[in-house]
Amino acid sequence: MIEKLNLQEGVALYRLLADGSGDIVVKTDLKGYIVDASPAIAQLGFDVGANAHVGVHLLDLVGEEGKPQVAHAHGNAVAGGEDGAWIEVSAHTPDQRESWYRFRARALRDESGEVYGAISLMRSIDEQRELRDQLFAATYTDTLTRLTNRSAFVSMLEHMLGSEMKGCLGLFSLDFFRSINMKYGQHTGDAVLRVFADLLREMLRGDDIISRIGSERFAVLLPRTTAEQAEAICSRVVTTLAERRQKVGECEFAITASAGVAQISEDLDSTMERAEMALFTAKAKGRNRLEMERRDRPRFVAAPSATGQMHNRRHDD
Incomplete structure (x- = not known):
């Protein structure tokens, strides 16, 4: 494992990972505005041309319900928080299809340790969610x-x-x-x-x-x-x-x-x-x-089984 990289090496590694992955990698300033992003941002309908997405706010990438979570995660990162927990958020693709991502943000620090922005990762989980929905449907x-x-x-x-x-x-x-x-x-x-x-x-x-x-x-x-x-x-x-x-x-x-x-x-x-x-x-x-129902009727026994099913007389005909 590489333990220490200089600034130029770190940038090269970031480009290598970002350009060869379906993950959306986004660099933002302290206020959450994008300063750089990987080509995968095209999944969300943004042009991958030079500076095409610069100035777009991070919150513009996700659906309304996920904005507070993303704002909190980014705020925690630029405040120096180290946990960077994964959250699930939705986003709309150019064809207006709702797509789901796992989102995580980490602080970016200069050589003196000062936080100057954040780097965020959005990883598609559509396949996992579809499988989870299928398993739920099969069960219920x-x-x-x-x-x-x-x-x-x-x-x-x-x-x-x-x-x-x-x-x-x-x-x-x-x-x-x-x-x-x-x-x-x-x-x-x-x-x-x-x-x-x-x-x-x-x-x-x-x-x-x-x-x-x-x-x-x-x-x-x-x-x-x-x-x-x-x-x-x-x-x-x-x-x-x-x-x-x-x-x-x-x-x-x-x-x-x-x-x-x-x-x-x-x-x-x-x-x-x-x-x-x-x-x-x-x-x-x-x-x-x-x-x-008639509330005045005497009760009869209908004991639940271990699975919660009610055992009572059957009246198929």
Whole structure:
């Protein structure tokens, strides 16, 4: 490892590293204005011609949300700070695509040790973020319907309860789903699940969270929704589904669903129990209908497993 370089050698090394890398290397003065940059700055739409980017401020390279972080990192560097921690910031490329970078700044000192500016590095992390997003999606997405899965649903419901966010939970169960599978085959059954998932996406609001939590069972979290509003929203789903004769593969038949709605309160077990009881009542009353929770009903046992899943009686048909 080279331990000590004179000024000219240091400049030569900087050029060698900067010119041969996809990293954006930027030299700035004490106020954050660029005095030199590597050719990779062209990634952000800046001309690499002589002095084309000189006078541009460092903050002009990053998105609005990242400006305070970059300003803090640069200020810490020119103040003599030595930590130079990595931060993640976004920037916009010439085609208006959002790109992500790791950013780090270090002080530049003259031969007397006086700080006269900073050198910053921006390293693209788009591939890493894409991989991270793919891993997240694989963990929390139901592969058949592309909705969030039960694990994600439990986490989001716990978050709503922990933050004391008001709202309602709606549980849906496709009626006679086991019979559909037996009569038409699993391929048709899978198509029915996708049809219902698409209907939920179509009819629910942008802030609502839709999950497939079991074989034929779906859950929707309705943030900041009163019981009356939740009843109206979920009733429209049940009614619309029943009114449409769906074309599924070579078959065309009516699909119906039962639903139960409960307010999100107390804890996860209580919220799930009340919605489950309402769903059970809807099925007991003939299916293809919605029932609201009733607070006066006696509680029944619904013990969570080690994975947070609720074990209760099943009502596939």
